[in-house]
């Protein structure tokens with residue numbers, strides 16, 4: 001990947017599109033001969049299989065950010081990823097488009113998309129997928145958008161990179177996208193610069209950018225965390241509506257259970273780089289199985305419904321896990337109020353105590 005000096009920022013889920021568009025060679029390479037709309041509605045999910053990712057840090061230490069994480073994103077579904085700070089959510093998000101920083105290593109596993117392993121395909125093939133078939137909505141629209149280019153041209157840039165079409169048609173398509181994300185006066189908005197728009201309007205622009213090529217999967221890393229509660233609800237409703245209309249799968253990463261409760265169909269809970277629980281949203285809220293999920297929800301239940309833009313979860317008793325040392329046993333054992341002897345003696349595997357809920361905890365057999 002040329003000149004990815006901004007990797008850490010990309011990893012935090014910000015500025016992905018902006019950074020891509022800052023790579024002229026990259027954009028030129030992307031001008032492939034796709035006739036738009038090649039695939040107006042997509043029916044592809046993604047399957048992440050047993051993925052492990054580590055980061056090399058100073059002194060030769062290794063941080064295990066993802067530890068055999070498996071997750072299936074089904075076509076057209078709205079799925080949430082939930083977990084305390086440092087649990088690996090953004091790392092997982094970045095792997096979907098292979099946008100990890102240079103100190104990251106894929107240690108194990110695969111990401112299957114349309115019969116291909118995204119971790120094994122050449123970069124040239126990945127470029128045709130990234131932004132077009134799998135898009136990212138970054139956390140901070142202020143960083144994601146280029147301040148000196150009109151927002152219309154920034155959306156057009158994404159189309160130009162992936163789809164060959166006359167300029168006039170492209171302009172019309174951008175205006176259509178602007179209407180789709182809720183702007184009445186699309187011509188006026190086309191010519192606006194990011195600083196002339198409100199935070200909520202800028203977030204709509206990055207959604208339009210992400211949707212420009214009608215992707216099959218959209219990854220949104222904390223997309224509403226900078227917005228107040230009412231705007232947050234509007235943007236979530238918009239994403240939900242777009243997902244339904246275009247049959248695009250959305251992966252919504254959030255710290256805020258209220259955001260997930262009102263919008264996603266399924267929730268994946270992460271701890272120490274692992275998927276420790278997964279289930280339908282109503283089941284996770286009504287009957288969380290893992291002691292970690294229970295602790296997170298207990299801790300944050302007072303924030304329901306969404307009244308806080310962002311909550312950090314460092315408040316569960318005990319220290320966050322040391323990701324540089326991978327011992328045997330359940331990674332949550334040290335903090336778990338229900339710890340048993342076996343929890344530190346053997347590795348824990350996943351079980352399915354209820355038909356639509358999987359959990360990695362000895363309480364449910366192993």
Ligand code: ATP
Nearest residue numbers: 055057063065084085086087088089090091101323
């Ligand atoms: P947050 O909720 O704070 O955004 P997260 O769940 O998204 O956290 P990640 O950002 O994926 O977590 O980080 C997972 C682990 O990997 C953390 O321990 C983090 O410190 C570490 N990490 C993330 N990026 C890097 C990097 N570029 N180099 C080294 N370690 C990193």
Ligand code: MG
Nearest residue numbers: 012013089090
């Ligand atoms: Mg993150």
